[in-house]
Amino acid sequence: MPVYNFKKITVVPPAKDFIDIVLSKTQRKTPTVVHRGYAITRIRQFYMRKVKYTQTNWHEKLSTILEEFPRVDDVHPFYADLLNVLYDKDHYKLALGQLNMAKGLIDKVTKDYVRMMKYADSLYRCKTLKRAAMGRMCTIMKKQQASLAYLEQVRQHLARLPTIDPNTRTILVCGYPNVGKSSFMNKVTRADVEVQPYAFTTKSLFVGHTDYKYLRWQVIDTPGILDRPLEERNTIEMQSITALAHLRAVVLYIVDISEQCGFTIKQQSELFHSIKPLFANKPLMVVCNKTDIRKIEELSQEDQDRIQEMREVVSGGDEMEDGESSSMLTMSTLTEEGVSAVKTAACDKLLVSRVEMKLRSKGTAETLNRIHVAMPTPRDDAARPAVIPAGIEETRAAVAAGNRRQTEKDLQEQFGGAGVYSADFRKNYLLEDESWKYDIMPEILDGHNIMDFVDPDIEAKLAELEREEEELQAAAEAAGEVEMDDDDDDELDEEEKELVEKIRTRKAKIVANHREKKTVANNAPFVPRKFDRERKSNVSSMKEQLSSLGMDPSAAVERARSKPASRQERARSASRGRKRGREEEEGNEVEEMDGGRAMRSKSRGSQSRVREPTPSEGLSTVAQKAKAIKLSDKAQRSRNKMAKAGEGDRVIHTKMPKHLFSGKRGIGKTDRR
Template sequence: MVQYNFKKITVVPTGKDFIDIILSRTQRRTPTQVHKGYAISRLRQFYMRKVKFTQQNFHEKLSAIIDEFPRLDGIHPFYGDLLHVLYNKDHYKLALGQVNTARNLIGKIAKDYVKLLKYGDSLYRCKSLKVAALGRMCTVLKRISPSLAYLEQIRQHMARLPSIDPNTRTILICGYPNVGKSSFINKITRADVDVQPYAFTTKSLFVGHTDYKYLRYQVIDTPGILDRPFEDRNIIEMCSITALAHLRAAVLFFLDVSGSCGYSIAQQAALFHSIKSLFMNKPLIIVCNKTDLQPLDGISEEDKKLVMEMKSEAMKTVMGQGGEATDSGDVLLSMSALTEEGVIAVKNAACERLLNQRVEMKMKSKKLNDCLNRFHVAVPKPRDQKPREPCIPQAVLEAKQAADKEASAKEKRKLEKDLEEENGGAGVYSASLKKNYILANDEWKEDVMPEILDGHNVYDFIDPDILLRLEELEQQESVLQGLEADGDFEMDGAELTAEEQALLTEIRKKKSLLIQQHRIKKSTAESRPTVPRKFDKDRKFTSERMGRQLSSLGIDPTRAIERARSKSRGRKRERSTSRSRSRSRPPNSEVVPGEGFRDADQKWKAIKKARDSNKRNNKNARKGEADRVIPNLKPKHLFAGKRPKGKTARR
């Protein structure tokens, strides 16, 4: 877990906001009404409470600021030095010291004025002492406004610092600017560090996390370091130096063998030798990056000599840790972040070296001896000089041999996944769900299952000779089409007489008219409404027409016509009765029994009075008699005086 979380530090208000917060809290949380007629002891108590309450609020707020900001002497040296590099330890301590001094001064002021208030002889004197006490407290706080603003800036900057756990497994990447450190951390972690082709793109520490052998490793990308005296290094470089000095981590020193970073191998070797004291007691790996531009074997002899010197120094650090002599391949590795060649090998080598070092340190610690002291391994003493080999009973050996034979004889059961791979893979092979059915005959497994619809077997209604019937139907259609093509079914009119030709023209016209009517009806069938009889303008549905049609069919239409006419008259009567029935309110001129009016005149006067009484409501834009409006927007009972505890929703 991360030990230090600077994001939880509360916001530090400015001096003016601080005073507003405290004084408004004093006004809200203490009584506000006092009268001249009160006893002097009550007046003193009233104003003493104000002063004490204000001092307590100042003390709580300032104490929270002092406690939440970390003490540089009490946190991990890495964070202590990092905060010193970023903000200057002296300024930081001075700001917190001024806040602490202000807290003590406010406490003394409150103590002095409470003592004076005990001897206040009037309401005016007590009130003046209270005003003076609060004014002096606010003056003290105004004087530390710059310190509060400085601490707020530090809080914002600390909240942006990466959450680094100094005690976990860590891989630290260092080297000259623009040698490929950020590209490497982007490849092995999810950290999205900005990568640009110029120096000092990375200006602060960036953290990513990677996994190796089911363990989580912390990877830190540091800004580039230049080879110059310690005093001349800027804040960006000092962040890297601080991490190298205080974190127990596996160090990856990146070396750009192509020279595309703008620095030669000699300059990078000089930087390595100048900071090699920071690599002591740490696993060190020299990573030759950008081998896609320049292979390690293709560099000049002088550069090779410098690289070999760096490798020998790295080997010395390994031997200095008390470790065994490792292969040179573990100390000097080559990779290319662009082609990702060797990236995983570098990560695995660093994680393995770091893991081995941590295991060795634990083996050397006292905790291991404490654990070993709890175990006791019983070893029997030899009673004579005869050698006694381990003896396995013959029955056990025979049982093991039999079990091995059974295991070799039993074939491995094929799974559906194996069958799928053998038969073309996913999307090609379809698993059969019927092969595990338990039936009397295995051939029945693939039989077609009957489909049941509405209690009937669908297969019973399928004609087995349907294909033959379909072929016959197609043949008949082809014959008919051939006849139409050969026989020229349409008449051209050349062989007909004048009368037959006129008749043919009329038939064709009638046919086209019927086709048009049918198409219109078909297109508007769904959206066409049912037309009532009274809108039948063309008189297509009259009783006379119905009589003519029935007479042509040889049926007497008299009774049908009478029945239709009687139905239409009955419908009209029903409509009239329903209309009178739906009229529930009588006219104003009629007096209905039960209304309480003597006659129509009395009823009319009552209606007129009701209308006149509503005029005032209408003028005031009220809905009716029950519409109650409070014209005063600030009623006294809601906004005057003190509120009881818990009632804060109205303001």
């Protein structure tokens, strides 16, 4: 029997959205251009295709809805009754039947109008028939608004239902409200069912899973049941009744002996006897809960007799070794006392019941008839008793006496446990000489054995050197030859102290300069003259720097030492520099090295700004350096993106979007086709 997954049912849209979906798909998936000059057969095919495509969409979507919703007659009886309880089986069937009828009507409308289109004699008549066909289809679906809305509500509720396998190993918990059913389920499974101190906290079926004997078990928590006729029970109670009637499970009937649930033991006993027909052919257990508040021995004799009566109905005389019935157990979900025992007893009882049921089935006898156990035929009369191999008895005796061989695990437990004990692997080495096992292993460095260069008397020699140093130090202290400390300035005169202070100042300055250069990595900015307190930026330093770079500093030194010109003189010299004759420009030609062609400079000013290349730049002429500078400037020029997202964007946008340049629509014109 398959496990039903109602979460995969497709969403059922409302009627209006349903119509929009189908018509929009028809508009997108079929041709949209037709002219009155076409042949009439082509026009007929154009509109017939639209009608048929619309009908196909309706048919596929309605068929999907009808197939994915569970059929009451085909699903397990548990789900069939649950559908009847939750959604009213008649209403559910009626909604699905109306959608099925709508699908048939749409198919019939399409067939009739396609037949009429075959004899249409103009584009206008074909278009009119197409609009009439689609209009009738949409009208049919508009009438299914109520059925579609109902089925969508059913789908949402079915998706929220837990996935219950009706035929797997199941523990079903039932009883009055607030007796501890949800608390028991939270203790034995990983489910998290809400627990509150009032009745009907659980309003639907909840499913949890637990493990026992390497098997997965399904635990179902049912809503509380009240003792009243079946016709008066509400939807919440009928879910429990449905589960009890159809699921093959062990039933745990929980009794609250403390009566804090609001119902007496008498009422709980009456409910047990009223729903007793639902327990037929199922393993049953009565569990007394809340024993931490009240023990069974503290009950009145009348209540004890009622519990004993339920015990006799359930147990059928099966007693455990301690005299307690296996079908009458006690527990406390608050202190968890007896919870594990109840779970174990329920699982064992269900396993036994399932095995007995399989043995009573017809298929067991057929399987046993197909099994043949072969028995060997004796070939002679010689006796061949069982023989135990030599050494086995001695090994068994040694193990029994505790004289077995010590293993690594025993040594580990003996010498500190895991993480402390380090296993000795050398003891198992197979060498020619047993004394070689714990030899010092050679350490090889650069092809040489390090142990060959280790002096065995190195520690003794070190101790001897330390002793000699101590003796020399003691002798120096005794002779007064200990060096004077640097901080001891008491024995210096004033002149010596002043000299020491200058030395220390000079040393501190050198250290500070070094640290400053190291910090900025010789990349310090140029200091303006007015902030140059130490006058480092002078003509001499400039001359030394230019000379170190291999340049002639004479012109720069002469210009720096000359009298500064006035503003008017600088302006006149600049204007004279800008005026030059045409013959002077034409004479400014530079030959290129690679192609041998002469390149005429367009601007004398641009050439004058290019200095002679230094050997470190890798350029031989001024022309090559000017060309390199020009290429570098081009490479750094920012790219015109032209509204592109990036270099890889190859999108060519529409130059004139039709909706902006098609003009106003005429009266009655709703499209551009």
